[in-house]
Amino acid sequence: MPEQLPGQRPTLEAVAERAGVSRATASRVVNGGEGVRAHLVEKVREAVRELGYVPNPAARALVTRRTGAVAVIIAEPEIRIFSDPFFSRQIRGISKELTAHDTQLVLLLVEDRGDYDRIERYLAGGHVDGALAFSLHTDDPLPAIARRVGMPTVYGGRPGWTAGSGGHGGVAYVDADNRGGAREAVRLLLDQGRRRIAHIAGPLDQTSAVDRLDGYRDVLLDADPALIAEGDFTAAGGAEAMAALLERCPDLDAVFAANDLMATGALRVLRERGLAVPGDVALVGFDDAELVAESADPPLTTVRQDIEGMGRLMAQLLLRTLDKAQGDRAVPASVITPTALVRRDSA
Amino acid sequence: MPEQLPGQRPTLEAVAERAGVSRATASRVVNGGEGVRAHLVEKVREAVRELGYVPNPAARALVTRRTGAVAVIIAEPEIRIFSDPFFSRQIRGISKELTAHDTQLVLLLVEDRGDYDRIERYLAGGHVDGALAFSLHTDDPLPAIARRVGMPTVYGGRPGWTAGSGGHGGVAYVDADNRGGAREAVRLLLDQGRRRIAHIAGPLDQTSAVDRLDGYRDVLLDADPALIAEGDFTAAGGAEAMAALLERCPDLDAVFAANDLMATGALRVLRERGLAVPGDVALVGFDDAELVAESADPPLTTVRQDIEGMGRLMAQLLLRTLDKAQGDRAVPASVITPTALVRRDSA
DNA sequence: TTGTAGGCGTTATCAT
DNA sequence: ATGATAACGCCTACAA
Helix, strand or coil, rough: CCCEEEEEEEHHHHHHHHHCCHHHHHHHHHCCCCCHHHHCCCCCCCHHHHHCCCCHHHHHHHCCCCCCCEEECCCCCCHHHHHHHHHHHHHHHHHHHHCCCCCCEEECCCCCCCHHHHHHHHHHHHCCCEEEEECCCCCHHHHHHHHHCCCCCCCCCCCCCCCCCCCCCEEEEEEECCHHHHHHHHHHHHHHCCHHHHHEEEECCHHHHHHHHHHHHHCCCCCCCCEEEECCCCCHHHHHHHHHHHHCCCCCCCCEEECCCHHHHHHHHHCCCCCCCCCEEEEEEECCCCCCCCCCCCCEEEEEEEEEHHHHHHHHHHHHHHHHHCCCCCCCCCCEEEEEEEECCEE | CHHHHHHHHCCHHHHHHHHCCCHCCCCCCCCCCCCHHHHHHHHHHHHHHHHHCCCCCHHHHEEEEHCEEEEHCCCCCCCCHCCCCCCCHHHHHHHHHHCCCCCEEEEEECCCCCHHHHHHHHHHCCCCCCCEECCCCCCCCCHHHHHHCCCCEEEEECCCCCCCCCCCCCEEEECCCCHHHHHHHHHHHHHCCCCCCEEECCCCCCHHHHHHHHHHHHHCCCCCCHHEECCCHHHHHHHHHHHHHHHEEEEEEECEEHHHHHHHHHHHHHHHHHCCCCCCCCEEEEECCCCCCCCCCCEEEEEEEEEHHHHHHHHHHEEEEEEECCCCCCCCEEEEEEEECCCCCCC
């Protein structure tokens, strides 16, 4: 039972005194204890235990110039942030990895454009050692900010760039093979004999949406533009897009939706219209979002991406950079993770 | 354009020198500038701008003993954390309030029981000034930990206590009027002439679930126990509970579900069984979760709670305590927020 | 109103 | 292997 004395917390000084050693030695023991005689290590450890000593992170950060914290920046003004299981899983992966490395997760939610000033100040302030950012839209100011303040950053999803928005090179990201996965999905539909395959795209200011659309086009080189509708990655948006597609192309016999949430929206509309899935219209989603794809009616055939794994990977990449670089401005490499088609009942 | 010099960041010292004042004066200006002559304030501000000076939070924390950060602890081992819109909205509310007070949000996800050691070390370490915690289960170790390390904490939802787990008193929380809301829901059903009103409860190791069940019982004093089934706040759990209820009481004509997610699960089962809602069975949910209640088919009549507002309130309570207390161990008061019945089509 | 100087709790560089 | 001691960057009496 550490004695939580009223008021003051024990300092390293107190530990040293109690153990009968110098502050320096106490410090060494607290930080691993290399090169300290065994019995002294024991003495110090005991003092730490008795006093309930916990290092003061501020003091430590002041001298080491390392905070042991990483920012996770989510720049999604909409409700989507959490309601889309995608984020939750990725954050969970990140959290696990960071925790395993004794690193804290500071959550930075961007509500509106004005928040970027705050974010910049925060990053520039040195509150964190690095940053992880998600779901960037085409001309998100974040990459420029990260670069300006020299903050090592790993992006979730390939960032989109407009010319002049800060240049390319030197950006690390983790992304699924969106294009390849989309191709697989469309090919499945094709192999099943479907001939009028529509696509419900995500918001095209996000690269994941663009890449999936590109994959669709890779396979359907001369796809009728009327077969493509843009959604917003939400169920409601998917429903809307589905309705529009049916309006334009009543003869469509398959749909590839750019994510599962939109697929469920599409499913609802198809059901309302009395169209059987996959009988009349086959449907493939993307994500294999849990609690969504599997519990849909019928369960969704979809393209799985290892979202939690991608989160871990992002954190790993960043942590590795932080360890190594320590000033070298080393840039982590990007990683594309594979996808896998998961066949269930909708196609 | 602040000149981001390679390597070293400018210190207060540099600012002072450039402005031709002492460090003390520079510091005063940076922290509000009370009692400093106007032209000096301007001089310092200019130096700050020119140098791109940003205070070093570690150094500041070291002397002020305030970190400007608050921990948000989520102790939900399941996927629910984010997939349930409840958390997302509450976090959003918290984030807004904290941001408005220049306070950072450190997210602490507890995955398994063993993580509590880590949490305790973290809180004891003084990384944060206070904590916000959610969704505590009956004998969650968190309150005891917070108390032991003397961390000001505000809970989201009334904490449940087992005798001896750390005592009662002195705990601040923000909770919706679960019991009152449940009563309203059941009364609505009753007023509509329903006579066999079932309840799909949440996991009874959470007070919100217990309180809603109590509200149900308040109105239906002699409710048939067979009309009550326990779910787990997920859609799948709701479906299961609904199936069980129909098995036991095929004659039920109404259901009050303890949250919207479970209500949607129930909806699915009712539809599968060919039962019309609200024709054969009326249904009321709880939460008014966005993207859930409204877009259900039919849209859910439900009990709304201002979740984001509750989040803000939690943060406000904590921040107020931190400002005032500053050592006094002042305990914030708890707040119960009102609920409102939202009538849509399911009842 | 402004400046001087001490100290916050660590780590890290030296001697020893 | 261990111990002084000087930073780290900031705030805040206290003095002027």
